[in-house]
Amino acid sequence: MLHIIFTLYGVLFLGKTMVIAKKEMGSLLQEKTLVLAIIVQLLIASFSSLLVIGLASFFDPSALDKYGGQRANVGIVGEGELKRFIEKSQVRPYYYHDIDSALYDFNRNKIDAVLVMPPQDSGSSEIIQIIIYLPRSDIKGTFVTLQLKKPLEEYEAFVRDVRNPRIGFEPVRLYVESSHRKTSTYFEFIYGILIPLLVFTPVFISGGLIIDMFTEEFERKTMELLLVSPVSFSEILDGKMLTAVVIVPVQVFLWLALVRLNGVAVYNTWIILLLISIIAVIVVLIGALVAVKYKDRTISQYMYSLILILLFLVGYLFADSPFNIVTRLSSGAAGIETLVYSSAFAIVALPLYVYIRRLQIS
């Protein structure tokens, strides 16, 4: 234990480690790699928000507001109980006697969907079959789907009210006095995906970075030069790791600030920064370990990617994984009590660190 405290002290205050750290930081800045890293993260953020917001609007009735109340034209064939639900809804119905004339208008783009009324009714015991014709690969089909969903659901509820008593089913009923309803998609996306993504990408990048720092020294054969100089291997290790780890909380802080500028409340910033620094130490240690073991960039990066994918997936297996903790912290659902997890992760990092320092470099 004493050894570790001494080392930590050394990391922070000893000159030679800082020399290595300065050298690595200098080359990072000179090559403008960090700028590229920021652009990468920006791309990831914009792609994922584009995807989720885009998709959400296809599942979300409130997306219809964007259409400014425009109503979908739907051809209705036949008569039935469903009719009054459709007439109440947003769609504009056109009535046809037979399917052929309806499809004729459909193909001439007069209407965007054809709904065939079911012959069964709610009182019977048969399943009620509704047939809907939609245009293939056409945004209008999506538009109609969204508008038809509500009356169909209401109709289903109506039929269920008639039929459920037959089997003695009582639905869970909760009441709320609220006029403004909003989908939970955006909230869950921002805290469940976007913020963890922004917080963890710098960590993953730093892990790859440390591999490059080491393998480059090995492949250019400069490691041998460094080792015969007065700098020891552990100092080289500390210096490189310091650089790779320190840039993580800096980037995360900037990201969270940016998110906040966009009007999203982010809670517990400092706890997140602490947690992410500890995770960064673990991931950077893994990267360093892989690089020192294999010395070859191709294989090291490959192995590191595999380990990363594994860790990433494992992270989604548990409710208390770092991703979920960041989600809860940033949304304000959790607070200071998560320091328990931070310390648990720190305990994971220690043996790794001790192990890698004992490695002998030939």
Next chain:
Amino acid sequence: MMGILTISKWEFRRTRLSFSKKTLFLSAFLLILIGAVSFSVSQTGLHMNDKIYKVVVTDPALVPIIQTDDKFEVYFAQEDEARRLFEQGGLDLLIIKTKIIHTSSESSISALDALDKAILRYDEARLLSYNDLNNTFPVWITVKNIARQQVFQSPSVQKLPEIEAVSEKTAASTPVIGKTITPEPGEIAQIPSIREVTEIKKGSRSPIKEQALATPSHFDPPIPFKSVVLSFIFIFPIYFIAQFFSSSIMEERVKRKGELLLVSPVKPYQIVIGKFLPYLLITLALVAVIAVNIGGSIWIVLMLLPVALIFLSTAFMGAIIARSFKELTFVLIFLSVFLSGYIFLPAMFANIHAISIISPITLVVKLLENEPVSISEYLFSTTPFYLVSILIFMFGIFIYREEDLFTQKPVGSKLLDSVQEFINRVPMPVFFLSITLLPLVFSLQLMLIVLLFNVPIRIGIVVFILIAAFIEEVVKSAGIYTVFSRKIYPVTTGNALKFGILSGAGFFAGEKVLLLLVIASIAGSVFGSVMGIGLLIYPLLLHVTSTTAASLSLKGTGNYLFSVIFATVIHAAYNLYLVWGVVFG
């Protein structure tokens, strides 16, 4: 040809040798672990947003019901205590008996919606357990999708609401692509109308097996989510092999092993193709293996060939221009994120929007869903990929030589080197450079359309015009900048005029050829007319004028960025003027 094959053999042996048995064993072990974990993730569901909402209830019967959704942390308390807790803050919802009380905070309002969904799922799960569909899920919907001609309405955007306007026009952009217009009865697609519902089985308490429901609450737009996730598996071999390829090239540069080959009689292009072939073949083999294993058609390999090419070519270029491993890593991460976005974003909209066809992954998704892919669709989505990869390889090979491989030149200077090589080798270089770079411009602009798809159309079009013009001006003046900065020709006003006209005319000519080849379908849409299609003489004048302006300004100021922005302003102003009436009425 012999030279290429020999180099391929060497390269193949080298990559194989660098993997020791132990490494192979370890990587196989990791892959198996990844497989096992992803299987259990698919079984238990992703733990995402767990315990993000906090709810306090007074009815103990509600506790297990709400707990079926992992997003909720549920507390139970007597009414007074519950109210007190709720007023303290930190809780999202208070449920007194069956009445929900919420606050105005974001988390409280979305908890309301999440609770709705959780209860719906819970009820459906209970209903399913009755095993009596007629009384529990009485309403079923059968969807029949019919291909029909999508209309292009003249854009009276004033009346059309925002999103609709974009979609209609872009929808019109790729109207039929090889499909007959009038559907005969037999042509009505047998799309599986019943969609699988996997979410239902969330929550271990509910006694439900995976079941297929086609009831109104599952009547949603046909997002091919499963197929897209499935197609994502293919990207792994492509990505990893591209990594290996770039590492091999970079290693040669770092260790200076390649020097000997360069002085041998083998030509640079033979070395590059020889090195690249084994990687391409391995990628395609892996893709084929995966395709067979997940039960997809073997045609998937053909769909992914251009994707593999573009990943390999960009990895090659990255390895040539990077100065260090770190730089290479960042360049590669950047490229793979960008390319993945380009190919996967449109695929999500495969069944929803015709524009999705710009990505080859959409074709893979179609194949996975047992839908046909026509030749014209294939050409439309893959031609840009083929052309751009060839282009990147070509410019990379230009600088595959001692002075660029083994020196620490900055990235920009290496790119200039490759353009300079082009100028040295090709007659009328400035004219043809503009043409050659066109596929790149075209791909970037398509990407831009996808990115701006969700932005309100008016802002989207203005941003598109600005960025598109910028890209075009950069490309058109790249040759002129090289000529002047490398002093290939004297920097005179005469030369500035001459090269400006040549480059602008070249771009115009190339654009028209490309138009004939692929993008006839985009013309006529608003985006299309911005891409410079439509009238003939004005675009020619425009390209020539803006490039000449850039050229002259370059001669005067020597500042490349300034000159390009200057040209962009002229270019964008003209385009804005063109579509102003259409968009802003």
